[in-house]
Amino acid sequence: MLGMLTFAVGGVLSGVMIAWSMDFKTARELIQGGLGGLTVGVLMALLLPM
Amino acid sequence: MILGYVTLTIFLAAMVLTLLRKINLPVQTVLVLVTLVCLAIGAIVKGFTEGAAAILTLPNEMMGGIILHPVTALLAGLFLAGALNASGGFEAFKVLIAKLQKSPLGLAGTFVVLINFPMITSLPCGRIMAAALLPLLFAFGSEGGMNLLTKSQLIVLIGAFARNAFGSCGPSPIGGVGQIGEGFLGSHFPTAADGILRAPQAFSLMIGTALTALFLKMISRRLYPDSCSLRDKREGEVDAIVVPQAPLAGYASLVIFVAALIVAIFQPFGKVPVQTVLVIAAIAIILIGRAGIEALMAGIILLPVSAMVAGFMAAGALAATNGFDALGQVLGLLAKVPVLGVAGMLAIFVQIQTMIPLSCSRILTAALVPVLFLFGPAAYGFLTWEQLAVVMAAYIINATTSCGPSPLGGGGMMGEGQMRVESGYIKGAYTFTVMAAMTPLAAVYMKFLNLVNFAAPGEALTANIGALGGFVVLIVAINLLAIRLMARLAAPGDKPYFTQVGGFLATGMFAGMVLALSTFGLHVIPALQGAFGGLLAALWIAFMVPKKLEPEPAPF
Amino acid sequence: MAREKRKYTPKREDGTQPIGLPGIRRLQFFTNLRDRALTKNLNRLAMLGIGASLALDVAKPVATGVPQTIFCYECRACYATQDKCPAAIAYQAELIVAARVGDHWRFIKNGGMKCLRCGGCVSFCVVNLDLPRIFSRGQQRVMEAMEQGRIPRRRIRRALEEGLFGREFIDRVVAWLDKQNGGRA
Ligand code: SF4
Ligand code: SF4
Secondary structure, eight states, X not given: OHHHHHHHHHHHHHHHHHHHHTTOOSXXXXXXXXXXXXXXXXXXXXXXXX | OHHHHHHHHHHHHHHHHXXXXXXXXXXXXXHHHHHHHHHHHHXXXXXXXXXXXXXXXXXXXXXXXXXXXXXXXHHHHHHHHXXXXXXXXXXXXXXHHHHHHTSTTHHHHHHHHHHTHXXXXXXXXXXXXXXXXXXXXXXXXXXXXXXXXXXXXXXXXXXXXXXXHTTTTSSOTTTOTHHHHHHHHTTTSTTGGGTTTHHHHHHHHHXXXXXXXXXXXXXXXXXXXXXXXXXXXXXXXXXSOSSOOOOHHHHHHHHXXXXXXXXXXXXXXXXXXXXXXXXXXXXXXXXXXXXXHHHHHHTOOHHHHHHHHHHHHHHHHHHHTXXXXXXXXXXXXXXXXXXXXXXXXXXHHTTHHHHSOOSSTHHHHHHHHHHHHHHSTTTTOSSOHHHHHHHHHHHHHHHHGGGSSOTTTOTHHHHHHHHTBOTTTTHHXXXXXXXXXXXXXXXXXXXXXXXXXXXXXXXXXXXXXXXXXXXXXXXXXXHHHHHHHHHHHOOSSHHHHHHHHHHHHHHXXXXXXXXXXXXXXXXXXXXXXXXXXXXHHHHHHHHHSOSSOOOOOOOO | OOOOOOOOOOOOOOTTSOEEETTEEGGGGTSSIIIIITTHHHHHXXXXXXXXXXXXXXXXXXXXXXXXXXXXXXOOGGGGGGGGOTTOOOOHHHHHHHHHHTOHHHHHHTTGGGOOOOOTTGGGOTTOOOHHHHHHHHHHHHHHHHHTTOXXXXXXXXXXXXXXXXXXXXXXXXXXXXXXXXXXO
């Protein structure tokens, strides 16, 4: 569970960073990036042995 | 043994000189020459000491350096790319992206998922995904026809995607590089073979990808402003494809592609090599799309294959002449240097693959993980099992990502090709984030979360999660700060370059310290030793980043 | 700093010369040495070498009866066998690679001649290779190579002293060493 949480938070962080570096800089786009990162983090955590 | 030191020196010298363009030959040629020179020296020495039979064994020993798996993986990926392209699969992909653009994920979220796609699928070689999907990414740009992204965005997209791909072979459960470490740790942690190293790698890859994107955007673009021949959208040029169209076969091929990935990853029909599944999928796509075999062959580019094989040959020659044994010995000796100690030596050890990036990390991993294992309770007893696991996590992520920045036929060269930049463009971004962020991140994740899960389930996790969070925030913050400071001063020319070196050194020191802290706990001496080791590693890594880029000579 | 680099301008291909190897005209090495032999032809030869090594690396295991080794990822997941290997072999993948390329010393060094072919390691392989069969073939080839004198004698003796030969091979190895020494033990 804590692993999943860590991945989710890390995912959001990385998603926002990627979105920002790809010049998606409006608040809306940053949130979308974070959402994408969240998807990635949770999906990844599900696939890993925790 | 002297032989090993000699050939190792030759190899390193050739690599550095090629990187800095002091030897103006294509990398394949350099590597083949290194192979021949090493073998010749080996033949002379071994001939005198062991007789003629020993000379005859040298070619076989050299051939042992060629790892077929990444070669076939790359070919399978290219095959797949050709098939998808010919049957309209990429068009269908574009439609999908256009649809997702309107979903809550939006364009930004979609790209974030796309960039992390290789990690999610975790195939045993990053080249598969990179070869299959890089042409698609290219299509988002102006030359590619979709006109969705600017030049700068495209560079970041491709660079980050390639970073993710060329680290994804680490956490793969079906033949990933990390499994060698898991095999060794299995002699203490009963469930290690389930993937004790996977989560730390995946976590640090996820964060590291984002930092790479940031570095590319803020520094590489400024340091090498003229070395990218992509172009932006022209004035008045309308978006070529507003609502892309795709044939039915395109969608079908996409479904086959995804199904093949699922079969390859979850192996519902028993253990099969990934390449087999993917090639079958490619053939099915070809049949459905009624594309010709030419389309399939068109996707295959032989240059990356030849560079990779040449890298393997040189590495094989090095192994045949005991070069890797010499490297292991040198690393072991470092622990005896008083200012370094065990902590400082380990800080260098975990960075060694970024310092010597080969075309596939498996070469050095196979040679050095057994050495690392010996540092543990099994032989020398420098480390306990738990400490060994932490160092292993840091080492493995550093290793699996090393084919990215390798100038010797590494995977990153494929990304550079798609970005239309000179070779060496991504070197700074890739080595910096691995050294400064990913390696310590994997270590702290292992220390504070995974170790508890695998060694003593149900221990006081909540206190640990606080420490983990603190460390992660600290590492990311320091990296952001360093990137910011370097970016402020980055512009082509000499002085900013040295500022960049300064940034590398500072973060390298920090990384070494974090590693020492998470391995040895809160003690001052190991922390200082770790910082010093990190500094030395960073010094080497920083000076391998080219100051300016020059085109590689054409092979023919 | 300001020292000007001499620009290198390759001459055009001399089409009158016969072709020796693909892309290489035969007399180029002797004629326009400076212009061609050191760059273009070198690159071409390097390419040929690379291609040949790759082809050999695939063809050899097929010819020597261990085609399965081509599928090995060299991921070394099989190292997880650990104490489930009765012969205490730690590096199974090394044996696979050694068998693939015919690197007999690597095979012996990593304990390949002690393998009992029990199959304890098979379930750890991610692509389910028939490891015992590959190892058995590797052992056969090592013995053949030894008897043909293709492995330095010193290494054989060292391996024998270090106990790297399994019980089933010791007699044959000792007999061969004796024969080499002209009957002296
Ligand atoms: S087949 Fe050989 S290597 Fe595998 S477990 Fe049995 S003895 Fe060990
Ligand atoms: S697990 Fe199988 S594929 Fe992986 S290295 Fe061992 S033998 Fe090769």
